[in-house]
Amino acid sequence: MPDQPLDYSAATNAGHRRDNNEDALLSLPENGLWVVADGMGGHEAGEVASAIVRDTLLDQRHNSLTQAIQSSHQAVLEAAANGEGAPGMGSTIVALRSHKGEYEVAWVGDSRAYLWTHTADGGRLERLTTDHSYVQMLLASGAIAEEEVEHHPDKNIITQCLGSHELREVRVDSVHGQWQEHQWILLCSDGLTDELDDEAITRLLYRSSSPGAAVDRLMQAALDAGGRDNITLQLVQSPLNPIPRWNTLKQWLPRLSARTASERVWPNLLLNGVLLASLALVIYWVIP
Template sequence: MPYSTLAYSAATNAGHKRENNEDTFLSLPERGLWLVADGMGGHDAGEVASAIVRDTLLDERNKNLTQAIQSSHRAVLEAAARGKGAPGMGSTIVALHSEGDEYEVAWVGDSRAYLWTHTDDGGRLERLTTDHSYVQMLLASGAIGEDEVERHPDKNIITQCLGSHELQNVKVDSVRGQWQRDQWILLCSDGLTDELDDEDLARLLYRSRHPRAAVNKLMRAALDAGGRDNITLQLVQSPLNRRSRWTTLWQWVPHITGKRGPDLTLYGAALLSLALVLYWVAR
């Protein structure tokens, strides 16, 4: 069966506490490729590292996702050796490649991917990635429990990143899956997940009918919750979802109740009222 170009939406924000944004993202629906990269290193070096990662994957069109990410690791190391950026700069990455009804997610670091399936009974959120972090190692060893992970003081210490000079090669983890209807994949930096837990994400995704509306809600909620770090996210919709003219129109309708019928009625009434006012003024 033919598959349409995937609908998606993306946003990035420096947050309330940081002067610069070291995150970056790449959206290439024509190639079925999306990524989020979270740079680190300070003094602008983090944004140099994440930009190198982004540009490397943009150029490495003939390599698979894992190979392209390995190439970006070497590119960051080589740039630092040439004096570009700063020694010790690095970046995380989480990337999605979609082809037909199949997808692959690959990552290094603690940027995450989630699979959201919309259902009438509240939806289902599944984390596709496992953080490369110190706290995740503690959890895997049994030293801490699930309930301790999110509030652990060392939760942001990662065990590997692209550009780490201790590693000749990074360990790129990946998962593959098959798209179903009414699914989205969320890619995000830890600036989002530090502010919103999985329950928050699921609630906001359930209240949204289009990736654009969901991205706006998630970003607003993360900023309202503190916005202590750079925040970047992308939402990509299953190619099995049919995109009609009504679906395209729906993304521009303000979501007041979260239900299509009432929201279209309210929006239509508002437009009609505005038209009547303008007509009255113009008379």
């Protein structure tokens, strides 16, 4: 029997200072797979790289995360060699796979995954990933202290990415865990974590009763804090958490919250109203 699709929410936004969005995301609850990719290389390059990474993970959704991520590295290299995008384009990736009560998170670069556990005393936020970055190397060597990391001038220099022509293969790091009740996993690009520290993320997650509410709060807070980069996040709920029946119905309805400038809220509201009215009529005629 296949796993029940997990409840999740996702959002992406170009931010206030960028005129294009180089991030990409993939949400496949039916396959237990979620991906965030942060492209780099400038306009018409970064978005090409992250889209290639996303599409490769989609094509290889039944393969291991490590194998699929290595394949996406090769796909970005081949695209650049064939004149697609631009030379030097690349992308980070953080991916989550959930299966039979267990999860795996794999990553390359500085996009992150966090494990959130809701508790009565304020909750617990655990970073599952370790940035592949210059500053992380300095921290690991003892050259800088933990409190220097967030404001270091070289914070955004990464040590590897998908599409890096210096690397025949990338080092894909991964962690495995067992889902517990009252847990969510957050995947995000650095557009979120550059604006919100762990304390702010913890506070917003604790105040949220669902992945959808949490994603909306996190996105708005990151935009309010400056929105200097593209912001992408996905929040996936533990299979041990009960899913309200309303969430099952929501999967059939268009999302009300506008994720991009091209989406419009009022047409979705009207369509949702028609769908709900039709459902009510069906129930009225079928149920005596």
